[in-house]
Amino acid sequence: MTITAIERGLLVLRTVAAGYTTVSEVSTETGLALATTARILDTLQQAGALTRTEKRYRIGPTIIELVHAEATTLDLLGIAKPHLHALADATQETAGLAELVGDDIVHLGQVATEHDVSVRDWTGFRIGLHSGAIGMAILAHRPRAEIDRYLASPLEQYVEQSVIDPDAIRTRLDLVRDQGWLATVDEYDQGVTTVAAPVFDRSGCAIASLHVHGPTYRFPAADLLEDVANHLVERTRTISRVLGHGGTHR
Amino acid sequence: MTITAIERGLLVLRTVAAGYTTVSEVSTETGLALATTARILDTLQQAGALTRTEKRYRIGPTIIELVHAEATTLDLLGIAKPHLHALADATQETAGLAELVGDDIVHLGQVATEHDVSVRDWTGFRIGLHSGAIGMAILAHRPRAEIDRYLASPLEQYVEQSVIDPDAIRTRLDLVRDQGWLATVDEYDQGVTTVAAPVFDRSGCAIASLHVHGPTYRFPAADLLEDVANHLVERTRTISRVLGHGGTHR
DNA sequence: ATGAGCTTTCCGTACTGCGGAAAGATTGGC
DNA sequence: GCCAATCTTTCCGCAGTACGGAAAGCTCAT
Numbered sequence A, B: 001m002t003i004t005a006i007e008r009g010l011l012v013l014r015t016v017a018a019g020y021t022t023v024s025e026v027s028t029e030t031g032l033a034l035a036t037t038a039r040i041l042d043t044l045q046q047a048g049a050l051t052r053t054e055k056r057y058r059i060g061p062t063i064i065e066l067v068h069a070e071a072t073t074l075d076l077l078g079i080a081k082p083h084l085h086a087l088a089d090a091t092q093e094t095a096g097l098a099e100l101v102g103d104d105i106v107h108l109g110q111v112a113t114e115h116d117v118s119v120r121d122w123t124g125f126r127i128g129l130h131s132g133a134i135g136m137a138i139l140a141h142r143p144r145a146e147i148d149r150y151l152a153s154p155l156e157q158y159v160e161q162s163v164i165d166p167d168a169i170r171t172r173l174d175l176v177r178d179q180g181w182l183a184t185v186d187e188y189d190q191g192v193t194t195v196a197a198p199v200f201d202r203s204g205c206a207i208a209s210l211h212v213h214g215p216t217y218r219f220p221a222a223d224l225l226e227d228v229a230n231h232l233v234e235r236t237r238t239i240s241r242v243l244g245h246g247g248t249h250r
Numbered sequence C: 001a002t003g004a005g006c007t008t009t010c011c012g013t014a015c016t017g018c019g020g021a022a023a024g025a026t027t028g029g030c
Numbered sequence D: 001g002c003c004a005a006t007c008t009t010t011c012c013g014c015a016g017t018a019c020g021g022a023a024a025g026c027t028c029a030t
Helices: A004-017 A023-030 A034-046 A061-091 A133-139 A144-152 A166-179 A225-242 B004-017 B023-030 B034-046 B061-091 B133-139 B144-152 B166-179 B225-242
Strands: A050-053 A056-059 A094-101 A104-111 A126-128 A182-185 A192-200 A206-215 B050-053 B056-059 B094-101 B104-111 B126-128 B182-185 B192-200 B206-215
Touching: A004 A023, A004 A034, A004 A056, A004 B004, A004 B034, A004 B061, A023 A034, A034 A050, A034 A056, A034 B004, A056 B061, A061 A094, A061 A104, A061 A206, A061 A225, A061 B004, A061 B056, A061 B061, A094 A133, A104 A133, A133 A166, A133 A182, A133 A192, A133 A206, A144 A166, A166 A182, A192 A225, A206 A225, B004 B023, B004 B034, B004 B056, B023 B034, B034 B050, B034 B056, B061 B094, B061 B104, B061 B206, B061 B225, B094 B133, B104 B133, B133 B166, B133 B182, B133 B192, B133 B206, B144 B166, B166 B182, B192 B225, B206 B225
Parallel strands: none
Antiparallel strands: A050 A056, A094 A104, A094 A206, A104 A126, A182 A192, A192 A206, B050 B056, B094 B104, B094 B206, B104 B126, B182 B192, B192 B206
């Protein structure tokens, strides 16, 4: 059973987008009663989904914001996808992309190698920035006030090895800024090592990170951490450039 | 009184756009009961406002289409606005822009001169393509099959002087193609003369038209029709170029 | 096999959303 | 200025929709 009022709300939005902009035009086109149409239009307007000029309605900021959030995400993943494939091939481990949303990271997508038969898919998963390399790679390149505010708030201990001491986290953030990447062992998930590097937007703020992760017992292979990290940083530099940034190390 | 179900639908959409993508995440974030949240998500998904991959939701095509319709309209009007002002100044009459929507035109905006104190604002008004110069300027530069289909359908007689004979309309369309513009007297509205020219997109199809209109008793001034038409065509050529088109007459 | 956590479905019922009608507002013709 | 036409807004009685607690179902880790 679906909700008729929501269906009608969407029908009215589509009708307005199609160019029928007054109460009576929308009522005629949708077949809804005038009073019903007026009430739906008013509800959508008060919620910001429609705006009203005199007696005519048009699509409002709330709808535009929905798509902006979605389109930005789709663009970033599209740009990153070939790089994720390249990283997965080069390292023979899972490569992934996560973006900053509020004080959390959200996984946008990942690419596994063919021999990773039972790899967990983190796509859509959301977790705090301090949870591991993926989040701290981003946090290190956020405005100072934002970092201070985040570290002043209570930090959740996701696993036994979660680092929640602000000073210890600051040390890690310094490391990210110095070398351009961060590796964490067993923090994001038990038995998983993660190497991550930040992706920058035009303004120089980190908005996402790219990472490679694998089981700690085999990843990274002996003496190959720097190699993986260099591959990673090279890819994030390219992606950042596409987004209008000059790269971390000029 | 507004409609709670529609408000909740929009709240759920905003929550998904913010990165909370599963039923339980959305329920927790919004404070809605699990069953309620599940039903709202399902309704939005069936209407195309959300899409679902496994147990995660994201913004769907219906919402993206809403904004596309709106954004395209806003872009075109923004581009045309300075030209409308220039035309209004040059002719001392009202200049306007209308776009093609289905088999109709919809007025996007108009600019009146200061001495037009009681001019009617057609913004948002929708009417068939054959209603006058504004629509026929567009129809003349649509694909042949589309013109045939339109002229084969019953045509509404909006006013006494409406031309609804397909052969007579085809003659007018030929005229538009020959000279680049069309003038009609008393057809769009009683006592109003309209001069219109088409605006082209990148592919060479007319998607909108620019027009100047005024009371028939004074517009256009004696022997100045060609002058007004030339101003108009010049402006539509510039706008079309911005949209990626080479112009009607190379 | 079992427990935890999440999703889906059920179902009794309260109150939300509905629409016809009336009141109000605007516009244009005379 | 008056009046008719048309559109918008508001009212209100009521039918049935949407609600949410609870249970059933599913998935995954141990």
